[in-house]
Amino acid sequence: MTSARSRTSGRARDERAERGIPEATVARLPIYLRALTALSDRDVATASSEDLASAAGVNSAKLRKDLSYLGTYGTRGVGYDVNYLRYQIAREIGLTQDWAVVIVGIGNLGHALANYSGFASRGFQIAALLDSDPSRVGEQVGDVQISSLDDLDAIVRTGNVSIGVIATPAGSAQDVCDRLVNAGVSSILNFAPTVLSVPEHVDVRKVDLSIELQILAYHEQRKAHGAPAPVAAPGEPSVGSPVGAALDELSAGAM
Amino acid sequence: MTSARSRTSGRARDERAERGIPEATVARLPIYLRALTALSDRDVATASSEDLASAAGVNSAKLRKDLSYLGTYGTRGVGYDVNYLRYQIAREIGLTQDWAVVIVGIGNLGHALANYSGFASRGFQIAALLDSDPSRVGEQVGDVQISSLDDLDAIVRTGNVSIGVIATPAGSAQDVCDRLVNAGVSSILNFAPTVLSVPEHVDVRKVDLSIELQILAYHEQRKAHGAPAPVAAPGEPSVGSPVGAALDELSAGAM
DNA sequence: AGCAATTTGTTCTCGCGTTCACAAACTCCT
């Protein structure tokens, strides 16, 4: 076991990870991390790729290939040292350092996010909660007070904030996004149902409840009939129809 | 314009859409729908693939290919009739009918979801809000009262509920999932940070804030140094280290 | 020491999704 550890030279890692890890793999690393943590909590010291894969809900070949992008951290005939691998993945993702996060838009969703226990953990620290509504400024949410949106720039710059979470209505999302980017934020998690346009160097990830539901609805519909609803009678099917009204409302507000 | 409409026979659609639309395309249809709704609200009658693509934040070739899986709804030299295409996509996704949804776990996130205006729209109706905490049962959230988790089975069966949303802590997610599936729910949207195991015929989609943040952190780290943090000194890097503690907490609770 | 059993790391193949590029189809202007 110790041999596997000390044999893994920094050199080997450089050669592998130097030129990036496939996106699909990056997206799965947090899942592996969670599975490893669960195993560690149960005092499991070693796990095979099969064990890990089933805990993470993926194919074992895929898991092995994913891990091979990080380095040679396993031991043939044995498996992976749970805590060691956990640390290596955490380091690769960047969880061995703290990340300052601001959340903009403290409505229902913003409250939920602010109270999310995963935030309160050491990896991601809430530098500020921001809202444009003056009557909300000063309100205490969890450990943090709500600040005014006007202070965004100062907070981001002095607090070295690199990640911003947008939980505003769709209408103000692009404006908030621009202000975040101007202040120096280069990674954005967007909960507003809008397409954000950002400069090249800024990463945006989107979480959209309505889209997820619609994808489920599509599959549900196919399960039921094996095909979509019948085509409407030719003519003017959409304008002013009930469906049109529903769709208008569907994308109206943020969460 | 009218020609394009009437020329599109039901037969042509059958041949195309009969055997399924690629997953990647399905995931983008809701985005197109939103873009079309925005255009419709601005009284735009016709849009080119270029217009639509930029509104949706995708490549125009991709958009055209995506739409071609649904049928031949455009007109060469002109573009797409906004309202007509909007209706066709809505029908394809299944938004021309109502979907009954139950939300389980009415904590911070559950509240946010229950108040989400996208839910209140005609496409997705909240059949019930369920929580296991007896002191919460009866509480009014939006238009709906919280019911006891014990009533899950009855509510799902009588209400013809096919979609379930899990917003509970990770620990109870699998149990709730099993009960949903047993009661007849065949599509699940999971906000709890756990891998759910379900029978073949059930669809699960996962929304995980913590994972999204970690993916952002990975890219952020690479932007900063071009490579991950240095490898720890060989030895015992992880057990009992601050990082270990942070990671434990990270996946502890749901939102 | 040698052999059977186990498990990783990697090669290879296949399919899906993205993008390019262009012919077909339609409009508008002369």
Added chain:
DNA sequence: AGGAGTTTGTGAACGCGAGAACAAATTGCT
């Protein structure tokens, strides 16, 4: 009517990711 200008729909090329399969490496047993 005819030709120039647009814009769609799609065939073809390409790259990435998934999964099967296997050789290499390690352990434990005899």
